Amino acid sequence: MSDTPDWLHLMAEIVGTKGFTRMEDEMQPWLTDWRGRYTGKALALISPASTAEVAELVKVADAHSVALVPQGGNSGMVGGATPDSEGLSVLVSLRRMNKIRDISADDQLAICDAGVILQNLHEALDDHGQRFPLTLGGKGSATIGGLVSTNAGGTQVLRHGTMRALVAGLEAVLPDGSIYNGLAPLKKDNRGYDLKQLLVGGEGTLGIVTAATLKTVPALIDRSVAWAGVSSPQAAYRLFQFLNTRGSQSLEGFEIIPKSCLDAVLTHIPDTRSPLEQSAAWNVLIEVVRDQPDAIDPRISIENLLAEAIDKELLEDAVIAANEAQAEAFWKIRDSISEAERANGPALQHDISVPVARMADFITDAGSKIEASFPGTAVAAFGHMGDGNVHFHVKAPSEITGASEAAEWMSRCSETISPMVHDLVIASNGSISAEHGIGQSKRDELGRLSGDARIMALRAIKTAIDPKNIMNPGKLVPLASSTSAS
Numbered sequence: 001m002s003d004t005p006d007w008l009h010l011m012a013e014i015v016g017t018k019g020f021t022r023m024e025d026e027m028q029p030w031l032t033d034w035r036g037r038y039t040g041k042a043l044a045l046i047s048p049a050s051t052a053e054v055a056e057l058v059k060v061a062d063a064h065s066v067a068l069v070p071q072g073g074n075s076g077m078v079g080g081a082t083p084d085s086e087g088l089s090v091l092v093s094l095r096r097m098n099k100i101r102d103i104s105a106d107d108q109l110a111i112c113d114a115g116v117i118l119q120n121l122h123e124a125l126d127d128h129g130q131r132f133p134l135t136l137g138g139k140g141s142a143t144i145g146g147l148v149s150t151n152a153g154g155t156q157v158l159r160h161g162t163m164r165a166l167v168a169g170l171e172a173v174l175p176d177g178s179i180y181n182g183l184a185p186l187k188k189d190n191r192g193y194d195l196k197q198l199l200v201g202g203e204g205t206l207g208i209v210t211a212a213t214l215k216t217v218p219a220l221i222d223r224s225v226a227w228a229g230v231s232s233p234q235a236a237y238r239l240f241q242f243l244n245t246r247g248s249q250s251l252e253g254f255e256i257i258p259k260s261c262l263d264a265v266l267t268h269i270p271d272t273r274s275p276l277e278q279s280a281a282w283n284v285l286i287e288v289v290r291d292q293p294d295a296i297d298p299r300i301s302i303e304n305l306l307a308e309a310i311d312k313e314l315l316e317d318a319v320i321a322a323n324e325a326q327a328e329a330f331w332k333i334r335d336s337i338s339e340a341e342r343a344n345g346p347a348l349q350h351d352i353s354v355p356v357a358r359m360a361d362f363i364t365d366a367g368s369k370i371e372a373s374f375p376g377t378a379v380a381a382f383g384h385m386g387d388g389n390v391h392f393h394v395k396a397p398s399e400i401t402g403a404s405e406a407a408e409w410m411s412r413c414s415e416t417i418s419p420m421v422h423d424l425v426i427a428s429n430g431s432i433s434a435e436h437g438i439g440q441s442k443r444d445e446l447g448r449l450s451g452d453a454r455i456m457a458l459r460a461i462k463t464a465i466d467p468k469n470i471m472n473p474g475k476l477v478p479l480a481s482s483t484s485a486s
Contacts, residue, residue, distance in 0.1 A: 229280025
């Protein structure tokens with residue numbers, strides 16, 4: 001600590017020995033993002049244990065113009081929680097703030113610290129006959145603060161919406177160290193700008209989220225999960241329209257998966273098997289649920305719906321999970337796609353969204369255009385058909401093998417393939433970020449493709465609330481030099 005700045009001594013005193021380290025081996029796992037694309041440096045890793053400690057830390061940072069990089073589970077996909085390479089910032093981990101403050105089944109609300117892990121919240125709510133209707137593959141490491149800050153989505157957006165719809169109140173520390181006490185779950189509040197909604201999806205650039213009041217729903221009584229084979233994304237969309245029209249109150253999941261992704265899972269993920277005897281060009285994972293006693297038994301509902309869909313020639317084949325273990329096996333395939341794709345070779349991954357009605361055509365049209373423009377590549381597109389979210393992966397040519405060769409291809413093609421993908425997204429009135437955020441990886445593209453009004457507003461809000469630019473600098477907000485569309 002002999003070479004530690006005086007202000008860093010102050011921060012160390014605030015959190016104590018349990019919450020402060022400058023040891024490289026202790027900091028290293030948190031200095032690289034989950035995908036391994038960004039590695040930064042930090043003066044220290046500080047882990048506050050309370051909102052009061054966060055506030056005191058931010059006051060010191062404000063007084064000395066020190067950059068802070070908030071971090072939850074470090075499971076983000078766009079480098080939004082990774083410090084830059086200069087090593088002048090402080091990494092603020094919220095993982096010690098992991099208390100579930102209150103669960104009210106009667107009010108269908110849960111209040112929890114930012115560091116609560118999503119899976120732990122799921123388990124705690126289950127004991128109260130409730131559930132938090134957002135889940136994703138990284139639920140064992142993703143934290144509530146990170147999910148709020150990135151406006152996370154997941155597989156249940158179709159029925160329940162993103163984090164923006166599920167946050168009833170927030171507590172956060174603003175750039176001057178003041179505490180925004182907004183945990184009260186007010187249904188009506190007309191006091192001007194909604195700071196809560198600025199912080200949701202703000203990626204820590206306007207303040208540090210320290211706690212959230214979340215909306216919960218009754219625990220599931222039962223569910224039925226089915227796997228169907230269809231001929232094309234367009235056929236999948238027609239099936240979705242049919243099911244959503246007939247069973248929108250119980251349809252909670254509708255995922256579209258190409259044969260190539262299924263094959264990758266079956267090859268690389270142990271204990272997985274194809275749900276259908278005959279392989280289909282495209283697959284659909286469907287979940288129908290019941291959380292009210294007077295609702296229709298989901299198995300009866302899905303049996304009737306799929307039988308009618310077959311009569312209408314809306315699908316080629318289907319199987320309904322016989323039990324919960326088989327239902328989990330179906331979902332394991334979907335949740336393992338990203339892991340299987342990584343094992344399958346290098347790929348540029350794009351998290352984008354288009355209007356739901358355009359999703360099928362986007363998958364086929366954009367996929368063929370990319371493959372034609374970049375010979376040897378192969379597009380694997382999968383995602384949430386019900387909300388227009390496409391995970392659009394462009395796989396490297398088969399001759400790209402070694403790690404260094406793959407890294408070089410990724411770096412080179414991210415400057416050619418990704419802009420073309422994003423141009424196609426904008427041409428379809430879509431968004432270059434559906435549920436992962438902007439972070440570092442999409443910041444410049446956001447500047448290139450956004451209209452002047454959006455960029456002006458983003459910069460003005462950031463400057464007004466964080467004039468010293470100490471809150472997660474370099475993330476989300478395009479730099480002044482970025483070129484924006486008119």
